[in-house]
Amino acid sequence: MKCEGISHKCGYTDCYELNEDELVINVHANKEVDNVVIYYEDPYLHGCAAGSPWAGIPVNMKISKELKYENIWSITLKPTFKRIMYYFVVHSGQEQMNLYENGLSDRKDYYPHLFKYGWMNSSDICKVPEWAKSTIWYQIFPDRFCKSEHSNVKGALDWDDTKSLDIHSIYGGDIEGAYTKLEYLANLGITGVYFNPIFEATTNHKYNTTDYYKIDPDFGDDEILQRFITKAHKLGIKVMFDAVFNHSGRKFFAWQDVLKNGKDSKYFDWFFINDATKLDLKKSTKDGRYYTFAFVDEMPKLDTNNTEVIKYFCDVTENWLSRWDIDGIRFDVGNEISHNFIKILRRHLKNIKPDLFLLGEIWMDSSTYLQGDEYDSVMNYPFLQGVGNFFLNDETNAQDFKYMINYCYSIYKRQVNKVIFNLLDSHDIDRLITRSKSYDKFIQQLAVLFTMPGSPCIYYGTEIALEGANDPYNRMPMPWERINGQKEQETMELVKALISLRKNNPSLLGDNIIWNQTQGRVVSYTRNGDGDKPMVTIIINAGNEDHNVAEDGSECLFSYKCDNSNLHSGGVIVLKK
Numbered sequence: 001m002k003c004e005g006i007s008h009k010c011g012y013t014d015c016y017e018l019n020e021d022e023l024v025i026n027v028h029a030n031k032e033v034d035n036v037v038i039y040y041e042d043p044y045l046h047g048c049a050a051g052s053p054w055a056g057i058p059v060n061m062k063i064s065k066e067l068k069y070e071n072i073w074s075i076t077l078k079p080t081f082k083r084i085m086y087y088f089v090v091h092s093g094q095e096q097m098n099l100y101e102n103g104l105s106d107r108k109d110y111y112p113h114l115f116k117y118g119w120m121n122s123s124d125i126c127k128v129p130e131w132a133k134s135t136i137w138y139q140i141f142p143d144r145f146c147k148s149e150h151s152n153v154k155g156a157l158d159w160d161d162t163k164s165l166d167i168h169s170i171y172g173g174d175i176e177g178a179y180t181k182l183e184y185l186a187n188l189g190i191t192g193v194y195f196n197p198i199f200e201a202t203t204n205h206k207y208n209t210t211d212y213y214k215i216d217p218d219f220g221d222d223e224i225l226q227r228f229i230t231k232a233h234k235l236g237i238k239v240m241f242d243a244v245f246n247h248s249g250r251k252f253f254a255w256q257d258v259l260k261n262g263k264d265s266k267y268f269d270w271f272f273i274n275d276a277t278k279l280d281l282k283k284s285t286k287d288g289r290y291y292t293f294a295f296v297d298e299m300p301k302l303d304t305n306n307t308e309v310i311k312y313f314c315d316v317t318e319n320w321l322s323r324w325d326i327d328g329i330r331f332d333v334g335n336e337i338s339h340n341f342i343k344i345l346r347r348h349l350k351n352i353k354p355d356l357f358l359l360g361e362i363w364m365d366s367s368t369y370l371q372g373d374e375y376d377s378v379m380n381y382p383f384l385q386g387v388g389n390f391f392l393n394d395e396t397n398a399q400d401f402k403y404m405i406n407y408c409y410s411i412y413k414r415q416v417n418k419v420i421f422n423l424l425d426s427h428d429i430d431r432l433i434t435r436s437k438s439y440d441k442f443i444q445q446l447a448v449l450f451t452m453p454g455s456p457c458i459y460y461g462t463e464i465a466l467e468g469a470n471d472p473y474n475r476m477p478m479p480w481e482r483i484n485g486q487k488e489q490e491t492m493e494l495v496k497a498l499i500s501l502r503k504n505n506p507s508l509l510g511d512n513i514i515w516n517q518t519q520g521r522v523v524s525y526t527r528n529g530d531g532d533k534p535m536v537t538i539i540i541n542a543g544n545e546d547h548n549v550a551e552d553g554s555e556c557l558f559s560y561k562c563d564n565s566n567l568h569s570g571g572v573i574v575l576k577k
Contacts, residue, residue, distance in 0.1 A: 001095035003104050005030035005070050008088065010101065010115045013367055016413050017125045018076065023084065023117060024414060027061065027073045027099070032092045036061040036073040040086035043116055054114075056086060065406040066515075072410055082120040087112060126372030129355040132328075132419040133509055135192040135238060136499050137457035138185055141427050142196060142219050143170060143204045144477045145460050146177030153218045159477050167472045170204050175220040179228045182235055188463060188492070189499030192238040192455075194330060196427060198225070201249050205427070205475075207332065208249030208299050212316045222323065229324050240328030240357065241320060245313050246336045247293040247301045255300050270309050271300050293333060304341035313341075314348045321352055334360030334375065342374040359421055370416050377419045380454060383408045384424055387448055391441045391542060398518045402525075409453060409511065417511040420454040424462075427475055431459070431468040439465065440570025443494060443560050444540050447572040450498040451527060451538045453511040463495040464488040494560060501558050501574060507536045522547050522567075537575045541567045549573055 008014050008027045018024050027036050039056030064074035077084065088099040097104045102113040147159055156172035157164050175198065185193065197206035200214045215221055229239050248255055254267035262268070262276045272291035273279070285292045293299040302309055320326055329349075331337060342360075349356050360366060360375040364382065369375050386404035390396050409417050424445055425432040436442045442465060449456045460466075461478055465488075468474040482488050502508050510529030518524045521543035528535040536557065541547045547567045554575035561571030 001090075001092045001097055002030055002032045003097065006033065006090055006097075006099060006104060008099060008115070010117055012371070013411065013413055015115070015117055017120050018414055019125060020120065020122050021078050023077045023079055023120060025061075025075050025077065025086070026064070027088055027090075028070055029073060029090060030070055033071070033073075033090055034093065035091040037089045037091070038075055038086055039089065040077065040079075040084045042079065042081045042083060043085035043114075044081075054085065058089075061088075065410045066402065067406055067410065068400075068403040079117075079120065083116075083118055085114050085116045087114050124372065126370070126413050126415055128376045128415050128419045129357045131238070131355065132357050132377065132455050134503070135455050136190050136502065137192040137194050137240075137421070137455060138188070138190040139194045139423075139426060139457055139459045140178055140196065141173075141205075141460060141475055142175065142178065142198055143173040144475050145173050146181050146478060146480065147172045148174050148176035148180065150174075150176060160479075160481065162476055165472050165476065168204065169472065170218070171477050172218070173477070174218065175215070175224045175228055179224065179231065182228070182231050182237065185237065186235040187496075189496055189503060191236055191503075192240065192327070192457075193232060194240045194328070194457065195242060197242045197244055197332075199244075202251060202298075207244050207293075208247075208296075209244050210249045210251040211253075212313075213319060226324060229326065233325075238327035238357075239324075240330055240359065241326050242330050242332060243313075243317070244332045245302065245304065245341075246331075246333040247299040250298045250300070252300075269306055270303055272303055293336075301336075304338040310341050310344050314345055317345065317349055318352060321349070321356070326356075328357035328359060330359040330361060330379075331375070332361050334378065335362040335364075335366065335369065339369070339374060342369070346374055357419075365411050367411050370412055372413075377416065377421045377455065379426075380408065380420045380422045382411075383420070383422050383452075383454075384429070387424065387445055388435060391436060391438075391445055394521070397521055398523045401523050402515050405452070405513065405525075409513070414511045417453045418509065421457060422449055422452060422454040423457045423459070424449055425459045425474070427459070427471070429474065430470050431466060431474050432462055433465040434467045434469055434474075438570070440561065441542075444542060444570065444572050446495065446498055447538065447540060447558070447560070447574070450502045451508055451525075451536070451574065453509075453513070456502065458495070463492050465491045497558055505536050505557065505576065507532055507534060507576075534576050537577065539567060539573050539575070541569055541571045544569050549575075552577065 006029045014026045016024055037058050037060055039058050041056045061073040061075045063071045065072040090097050090099055097106050100112040101115050151172040151174045153172040156170045198219050199209050200211040200216045201208050215225055232239050254270050257267050258265040259279055275289040278289040282297050284295045285297050286295050291301040358376045360369055360378045362378045366378040390401045433442045468476050507527050507529045514526040516524035523540040526535050526537045549565045549567050551565050554577040557576050558574040561568040562573045567573055
């Protein structure tokens with residue numbers, strides 16, 4: 001029997017509480033394994049006869065996710081007494097092995113160390129805001145989204161002057177401009193706005209914060225922000241701020257005090273400083289004189305291990321909640337902030353607003369941050385990259401797509417998957433239409449975005465297929481003068497239809513994905529929420545030939561490049577049965 005790749009840990013994403021009654025258990029196994037049986041029971045209950053050794057109840061597990069080189073076998077149990085002890089019997093053909101905490105064995109004289117989940121404590125359950133799983137997010141880069149008639153920013157370019165664009169350009173977009181577009185967003189179907197930083201800073205992107213309590217004057221003031229949030233809430237739109245707590249700007253009061261007083265500054269330990277004699281040197285920090293974000297000298301890195309720094313940002317975020325009643329906070333460079341910082345801040349904020357949505361910007365497997373005591377969700381860049389890899393590589397097939405999607409949903413807990421922040425472009429990556437190099441692939445990827453588990457987000461302009469390579473071209477001013485063009489309107493209607501599809505079909509919520517048998521580059525999967533009916537089936541033809549869609553009486557909810565039962569190359573159809 002091949003033993004490599006068979007594993008289980010009693011914790012993390014292998015064994016965890018789904019809610020107060022249910023315990024999810026997963027086993028990883030190579031593809032030669034054809035059955036896994038769990039033996040479980042309360043650790044303090046004996047077998048059938050009094051005084052006999054502990055004996056578990058056998059139950060067959062099922063494959064929940066198939067990956068390229070392994071399968072994940074799963075079961076959801078309801079321990080009567082909130083605790084269980086267990087082990088597994090793994091089968092491969094006529095062979096079998098027992099999987100214990102201290103390894104695999106088929107010996108009768110083996111002293112097993114059984115797995116044991118001590119107690120299902122309610123405070124240990126990973127709980128996420130319920131509202132987030134049905135939210136459709138829209139990311140706004142304030143300087144480039146909409147410019148109000150009152151905007152008067154010094155040095156701002158004309159809104160339609162894209163030839164002069166560089167990384168330092170300012171266009172004068174502001175919160176009042178965004179306020180005037182709230183009905184536009186509501187009509188699109190948006191139910192959540194994610195603002196890039198809006199607090200005082202010296203750059204157009206505002207990621208080098210000067211004052212965490214002051215709205216940047218280029219964007220407006222407290223009054224217009226409050227008007228925006230009040231109106232957004234009336235329209236059913238949540239609001240999320242971007243929090244830049246990993247680093248500050250050079251003009252942040254604490255860094256200015258360090259520049260003035262050096263080691264004598266009471267804020268010296270707020271930063272990672274190795275050579276206090278070269279703090280005024282304005283160039284890359286690759287020399288290590290002090291730590292910064294990405295070696296950018298104007299972004300000194302804050303020490304989020306420091307208790308005073310933690311206290312400061314607890315006060316900052318509490319102030320945000322009391323002043324504006326925001327609904328979420330996105331943490332920039334979320335994996336460079338200390339775990340301790342996030343845990344303390346989470347406890348503090350959740351005591352004030354329990355359903356506050358905490359989102360981390362992390363570009364890779366983030367499972368260590370999603371155990372229930374730190375972030376609620378992260379920006380799902382593995383999803384973005386995986387979906388893109390399939391559509392950009394014609395040598396991949398539907399099986400590869402399935403493996404990729406299953407991987408993305410295998411690394412987090414089921415409740416997290418329901419609110420994972422799915423995106424296909426942002427201010428940090430080429431725009432989707434530019435990266436796709438194909439309008440068909442652009443629409444197909446959006447269809448995936450709005451029919452997969454998680455909380456989908458579109459970047460401003462994606463609804464009209466706005467183009468742009470990486471910074472600064474992915475941050476072009478929103479071309480409002482083109483919004484009523486025929487092609488833009490056609491794209492917007494498709495995006496609105498996908499958003500409506502998402503909002504009107506509960507089957508697209510939950511975390512369950514059923515993969516249908518297909519060949520080549522035709523992808524087909526069915527969503528039924530958490531086992532609900534009716535079911536919604538998505539078929540995507542990423543191949544070069546037309547595909548026949550069987551007529552089975554299903555209702556067509558969405559279609560692109562499909563007539564009758566003929567799904568053309570580059571097309572998508574969504575059916576409900």
